[in-house]
Amino acid sequence: MADNELTMKLDGKDVPFTQGETIFDIAQRNDVFIPTLCFDPRLKPFGSCRMCAVEVKGIKNPVASCTTAATAGMEVNTVTEVLEKHRKTLLEMVVSENRELEVSPLRGVASQELSILVEKYGAKTGRFKGAQSGHSRLDDKNPFILRDYDLCISCYRCVRVCAEQEGDYAISVMNRGFHTQITTEFNLELRSSACTFCGQCVQTCPTGALADKKALRHA
Amino acid sequence: MEQVIDQETIDLLLIEQLQDSPAPLLKILHAFHERDGYISETALRAVSKSMGVPLADLFGTVTFYHHFSQQENGFNKPRVCTGPVCRLNGGQECLSALAEQGATSMPCAGRCDEPVPVLIGNEQWVGDAQGKLTRKSTPLPPVNPGKIEECVFAQIREPERGTLPGYRRTGGYEGLTRAVKEMTPKDVIEHIKASKLAGRGGAAFPTGVKWQAVADAPGEPKSIVCNADEGEPGCFKDRAIMDYDPFAVIEGMTLAGYATGAARGIIYLRYEYPETNLLLEKAIADAYAANLLGKNILGSNFNFELYVRRGGGAYICGEEGSLLNSLEGKHPFPRNRPPFPVTHGFENLPTAVNNVETLAAAAQIMRHEPEWYTKLGLNGHAGTKVVSLSGDVQRPGNYEVPFGLPLKTLLYDWAGGPKPGRTFQAVTMAGLSGGFLAGEDLETATIDEPSIRSKGSMLGAAGMIVLDDSRDMIAVTHNAMEFFAHESCGKCFPCRLGTQRLTERLSGEGPMQLQVWLEEVNDMNAAMKSFSACGLGMAAPLVIESLIKQFPARVQEFVEKR
Incomplete structure (x- = not known):
């Protein structure tokens, strides 16, 4: 076993891994914290938030640890001054598009993820003020899921969980760039879409943009 | 009894006709767009039903493209x-x-x-x-004054070069004939490697090495994809090549097919060139009729099928991962790399994605010895580059320059210098993606990647927009950033947010104090350059960086005098 055991260096420490494991997986297994907003262990690695970028010796730009498979002998640094500065900048940019950070935990199990990270990085500085993205669909009269997209940060975890875990493909991404918006077919209400109201999207949302309307009655 | 065919049946029949060829979705969407004058809800429902694409996904994907109209009569x-x-x-x-x-x-x-x-x-x-x-055809590339030898443009001004007889009369298909009749695929790859031809879409990856990787990769069928999604502002070289020398691109792709063992090729053409699309379709049909495409090409046992697919209007589809997703009918976000297209490309199979100019050059290089091409460059640089020169200059146009040519030779001797009474203020590089050069750099730069990189920019696909002293560089930079924001795909956070916030800061919003304004801009630039997922987000900061570096006084005036 020792003969063909693969190892890499994670923050200066030799750690074993199995073929195909990503840097992020290995870090989690070794209790090394790497921040992320778009990661959900049930979903395929997506690599959009870039918060999990790490430095790899020999590669010029940081790589997203969630989408990069480890290779034998790879030397990875997960925390450097430069990485932490970029992560803070990025979080400040995310905060600049999100209208509120303090949301009720009753909105969903992952709903505090963004605010916890913002707190950790001291990113609530009011920098990068500008236009808001996303529009809440408070007109959606379904009794289960609140679609408060004013709080959306376009990580697409909801879209991916709907496709990858539920196989419903009820929601998707419309437009592009800053104008992306979570949508259903023809931007209809959820009741007119393929949605089965399973609630998976609510439970993966890291900002509380999606919330359980019934739970919120107790908020 | 009279039988009436309902609309749904008609729609499904249309889809059925187009469904069996590779990369059908774009072709089907165009068929509806043109037939109905827009892409209707009914059409999308029919496409979703017969192709098994979830309706929400299909709807979202159609909204991604700038040109697919969902308003009645929008197409016209x-x-x-x-x-x-x-x-x-x-x-x-x-x-x-x-x-x-x-x-x-x-x-x-x-x-x-x-x-x-x-x-x-x-x-x-x-x-x-x-x-x-007015109706006008694409301008022909101007002749360079020094009669410096060209590669890609060597025959482009010959009459009827765009027809098959005209192409063959002027040396066309000599390279493919030589390859198929006298050389093994491996010989062809070695020939291209020895010529030092590299990707002319901007990345400059060695073409022979790419072909080798595809040839070596397991999995069939392999594909050659021609990236003709020329979307970088200020770049218009591929259009001239395809309009006047379409067979050079077709021959180059066929050669690539022979070299790599690929059985099929797809030209991914940008939406904005519909007449080029017609020319390419006609050229492909003529090549098939002459046994230069299809089965047993030139009497050999080599087969190669070729298709054209037209995009829907999205700059990001010039990024190869997005392009491949677009061809496959998926949401055109870039793909995570690795794996690379040479092993996991179109339909997850080995694929060479090559730019139009690269393929046209390959066809020429096969007519000659590799050294012929290498020696076209100056001062140790190999080969040539087509530069799309535009803006405030006497004679804009596509110029094929030897690598290493001084920039000022192109600007003054070839293109005639500034307009009367004007002086050059700045010249953009890589279209907009390289930001711009100004001042002393315009005097000392040579047209090759090492020289341009040493000045903090990049040559890329070699679009150069000349700006004279009458232009406000803030407005130019704002316009550039607005473009990047418009074209950001929306997947990765630094690009989606950064291009928007930088555009706002260039439009007069943001902090009032210069120091704070600069800190915000510099921090965003740094995060975007280092954390973005693809070249768009990494390159977008260059234009505002060069503004701050080259025109600090103008930036100060702009920020403080609001």
Whole structure:
């Protein structure tokens, strides 16, 4: 076993891994914290938030640890001054598009993820003020899921969980760039879409943009 | 009894006709767009049903593309270019003049040497500031004054070069004939490697090495994809090549197929070139009829099928991962790399994605010895590059320059220098993606990647927009950033947010104090350059960085005098 055991260096420490494991997986297994907003262990690695970028010796730009498979002998640094500065900048940019950070935990199990990270990085500085993205669909009269997209940060975890875990493909991404918006077919209400109201999207949302309307009655 | 075919049956039949060829979705969407004048809900329901694509996904994907209209009759409404060069040449005024006809703007449509391109349905027009429209063909590349030997443009000005007889009369298909009859695929790869030809879409990856990787990769069928999604503002070289020398691209792709063992090729053509699309379709049909495509090409046992697919209007689809997703009918976000297309490309199979110019050059190089091409460059640089030169210069156009040519030779001796009474202020590099060079750099730069990189920019696909002293560099930079924001795909956070916030800061919003303004901009630039997922987000900061570096006084005035 020792003969063909693969190892890499994670923050200066030799750690074993199995073929195909990503840097992020290995870090989690070794209790090394790497921040992320778009990661959900049930979903395929997506690599959009870039918060999990790490430095790899020999590669010029940081790589997203969630989408990069480890290779034998790879030397990875997960925390450097430069990485932490970029992560803070990025979080400040995310905060600049999100209208509120303090949301009720009753909105969903992952709903505090963004605010916890913002707190950790001291990113609530009011920098990068500008236009808001996303529009809440408070007109959606379904009794289960609140679609408060004013709080959306376009990580697409909801879209991916709907496709990858539920196989419903009820929601998707419309437009592009800053104008992306979570949508259903023809931007209809959820009741007119393929949605089965399973609630998976609510439970993966890291900002509380999606919330359980019934739970919120107790908020 | 009279039988009436209902609309749904008709729609499904249309889809059925197109469904069996590779990469069918774009072709089907275009068929509906043109037939109905827009992409209707009914059409999308029919496509979703017969192709098994979830309706929400299909709807979202269609909204990603700039040109697919979901408004009735939207297809036929004029689209007027308001790209960076057209803004200098009456693009906005033309748009206003055509407002009554329901005109909308489109990003750079690749006719910067003779603006302003206007698209009406599938017709390409040229407009002026009064909104007067004229039909004109693509400008031919001007002849260089020093009679310096060319590769890609060597025969492009020959009469009838765009027809198969004209192409063959001027040396066309000599390279493929030689390859198929006298050389093994491995020989062809070695020949291209020895020539030092590298990717002319901007990345400059060695072409022979790429072909080798595809040849070596397991999995069939392999593909050659020609990236003809020329979307970078200020780049219009591929259009000239395809319009006047379509067979060079076809021959280059066929060669690549022979070298790599690929059985099929797809040209991914940008939406804005519908007439080029027709020319390519005709050229492909002629090549099939002459046994230069299809089965047993030139009497050999080599087979190669070729298709054209037209995009829907998205700059990011020039990024190869997005392009491949677009061909596969998926949402055109870039793909995570690795794996690379050479092993996991179109339909997850080995694929060589090559630029138009690269393929046209390969066809020429196969007619010669590799050293012929290498020696075309100056001062130890190998080969040539087509530069799309536009903006405030006497003779804009596509110029094929030897690598290593001094930039000022191109600007003054070849293109005639500034307009009367004007001086050059700045020249953009890599279209907009390289930011711009100004001052001393314009005197000392040579046209090759090491020289341009040493000045903090990049050559890329070699679009160069000249800006004279009458231009406000803040406005130019704002326009550039607005383009990047418009074209950001929305997947990765640094690019989606950064291009927007930088655009806002260049439009007069943001902190009032210079120091704070600069800190915000510099921090965003740094995060975007290092954390973005693809080249768009990494390159977008260069234009504002070069503004701050080259024109600090103007930046200070702009920020403080609001």
